[in-house]
Amino acid sequence: MEHTPAPYGPRAVYGYAMYIGANMVFLLYAIWAMVPDEVLHDYFGLTYWPSKYWAIAIPIWALTALATFAFLIYPAINMSITPDIDDIRTVTDKYALQRTETIPGGIPAVSDIPITEVCRELYLRKQ
Template sequence: MPQPSPGPSPERAAYGFVLYLASYILFALFVIWAYVPDEVLHSIGLTYLPTKAWAIVLPILGCIGAVSIPVVYFIINILHTQALEEEIEIHSKSNIPEPTIQNFDLSSGSVPPIVELDLATVCRHLNLGKDKLSPAS
């Protein structure tokens, strides 16, 4: 059984082309409905149409959705992030604790041992400037 791939395929190309054409056709129909007077639409037999107010409401709703969806995702991620003080972090028993790495000699060009850094220490080093770093308490 072939594995799914994110690469291009003939089926995806066909679906993409159909969606491309459908989006232009729907946009053209929307513009025609928004700009053509109701009398002309009624004369060709189109009587069951929404009011013209939706011609303004739909683009506004689209803009509000485009702005609010990333904000909502950001808020959800913030709410699901654990505090630094939580003991939910995963610690491996095979890693060397952080203070013993200071005794390792790196002058020979060797690779330092694997250590488990505290999350607060990593955040402090990533988010503070060099002049604001203070020893961990």
């Protein structure tokens, strides 16, 4: 079968099952977090539930881990795989399109602008 993002039978069934499952898990979490232990014990007969501390601690820990990853670890990984500023890969690569000669007054072909020309235009003073 061809890989496609379009919906098809099994994907629709699994997606619907995950949707229902996620809603049920969230509903159970909300009941456990908000309903007092006495009510859970007296009306539902449930005698053991984890401490309510975990209803707050787990989401906070998860968000802290996500923020640490997003603001520290992910940028550090990207910076570690980025070539140095004086590396030749920073200037050009094997896919660079070299500038070709054009007819005077014509539209130039698509090409990469050399870094020397970019620096000349941006940073050197006009005379």
